[in-house]
Amino acid sequence: DTEVTQxxxxxxxxxxxxxxxxxxxxxxxxxxxxxxxxxxKPPELMFVYSYEKLSINESVPSRFSPECPNSSLLxxxxxxxxxxxxxxxxxxxxxxxxVGTDYEQYFGPGTRLTVT
Amino acid sequence: xxxxxQSQPEMSVQxxxxxxxxxxxxxxxxxxxxxxxxxxPSRQMILVIRQEAYKQQNxxxxxxxxxxxKAAKSFSLKISDSQLGDAAMYFxxxxxxNYGGSQGNLIFGKGxxxxxxx
Numbered sequence: 001d002t003e004v005t006q007x008x009x010x011x012x013x014x015x016x017x018x019x020x021x022x023x024x025x026x027x028x029x030x031x032x033x034x035x036x037x038x039x040x041k042p043p044e045l046m047f048v049y050s051y052e053k054l055s056i057n058e059s060v061p062s063r064f065s066p067e068c069p070n071s072s073l074l075x076x077x078x079x080x081x082x083x084x085x086x087x088x089x090x091x092x093x094x095x096x097x098x099v100g101t102d103y104e105q106y107f108g109p110g111t112r113l114t115v116t
Numbered sequence: 117x118x119x120x121x122q123s124q125p126e127m128s129v130q131x132x133x134x135x136x137x138x139x140x141x142x143x144x145x146x147x148x149x150x151x152x153x154x155x156x157p158s159r160q161m162i163l164v165i166r167q168e169a170y171k172q173q174n175x176x177x178x179x180x181x182x183x184x185x186k187a188a189k190s191f192s193l194k195i196s197d198s199q200l201g202d203a204a205m206y207f208x209x210x211x212x213x214n215y216g217g218s219q220g221n222l223i224f225g226k227g228x229x230x231x232x233x234x
Contacts, residue, residue, distance in 0.1 A: 042207055042224030043161070056221065088159065102149050102168065102211070105222065107161035 004108035006091050012114045015081060021111045023074040023091030031097065032074040033105065034066060035090040043090055049074060050096055081115045088112050118143045120210050122225035129198045130233050137193045137228045139208030147213030150184070152193045156204040167191065203232045
């Protein structure tokens with residue numbers, strides 16, 4: 001099983017709403033990632049978790065709150081978003097990387113988020 | 117800082133023909149990895165091919181091959197015998213081999229949209 005699943009596929013939320021995006025993998029990967037992708041642009045890294053601990057936060061606004069409750073699950077909690085946060089949110093996972101190693105990142109299909 | 121440049125926003129190829137997508141990158145590192153990712157209209161990003169910088173031999177995966185010119189910092193993707201299913205956005209990406217705090221940080225180019233004509 002080389003699948004990363006994401007739910008929901010589409011999400012429309014108001015600026016005062018609180019919602020969560022979910023990502024799941026059962027490949028035994030201990031590194032998980034959140035990316036944001038605007039239309040016709042490349043993905044931009046937001047967060048990286050390694051062994052369920054946050055290892056990278058690419059200066060993401062606090063209205064995005066990641067959570068990694070276990071090694072298979074990654075959440076992104078959303079609160080008080082702005083219309084410019086509308087984008088495709090991609091989750092990915094991989095083996096933890098060490099110097100001299102390289103492992104493929106497997107991407108999920110993404111959640112299309114629209115903030116109204 | 118490392119950068120990845122894809123100078124062709126869009127490309128078109130006739131079915132069964134060959135097409136080459138260009139990618140250049142800038143880095144001062146000696147240890148790194150280069151990738152081509154494909155993102156079809158259904159959105160899921162998948163890895164097409166990978167190249168380790170220390171390997172001189174160009175990577176190949178079935179109909180996909182790369183021309184890796186390390187001195188020129190060029191990493192082009194050749195798709196042979198193009199098929200309708202090859203239509204997608206293609207992203208060139210770079211990853212440092214010196215991970216440190218940048219755990220798996222992929223640096224993407226802006227992408228090339230490939231259309232395949234029947």
